[in-house]
Amino acid sequence: MKTDWSAALAVAAMLAAGSAAAQTSAAPPAPRTASSAAVETLDYVVQRGDTLIDLATAYMNRPLDYRRVQRENRVANPRRLAIGRTLALPVDLLRADPDEARIAGFRGAATLNQDGRSAAPASGQTVREGAVLSTGANAFVRLALSDGSHVVVPSNSRVRVSRLRRYAINGAVDHALTVEAGRAES
Known part of the structure; x- marks a missing residue:
């Protein structure tokens, strides 16, 4: 779903x-x-x-x-x-210019697939448009967005960072995440 x-x-x-x-x-x-x-x-x-x-x-x-x-x-x-x-x-x-997010925290078996590489996330690590966050059982990843909001990817979930952009006309950010499996909380 x-x-x-x-x-x-x-x-x-x-x-x-x-x-x-x-x-x-x-x-x-x-x-x-x-x-x-x-x-x-x-x-x-x-x-x-x-x-x-x-x-x-x-x-x-x-x-x-x-x-x-x-x-x-x-x-x-x-x-x-x-x-x-x-x-x-x-x-x-x-x-629009690319915007970034950061790994604010994580626990358990979590994976960040970005730039063709798959690895465990690190606190403070930069996450860019196109990245995929996956969590296993009893795991989570907390993603900090540039506008001060946070998204939590709870256990057994997979979330794609579809858009991370900042518009030149007014500095508005456009953040879109797609839940490919499980759920996400904002």
């Missing part, structure tokens, strides 16, 4: 980050439909001097990504935005 913890962790991550220029919603981003597929978005409040073209150049993966934002937000002129307007920015367009 697989459980995607991305929604719960995204809420905690979004609440922990933000800036004067960018705002995130208190709930998980409301999915919007684009090409019949649900798209996660980050809400951005337009500030004085913002243009879609400048936002794309500074914070998106490609400068021409502003066209999709323009279309999905029904913006008539990408060089003129109303101050205070909220734009829904698809997170798949936003530039």
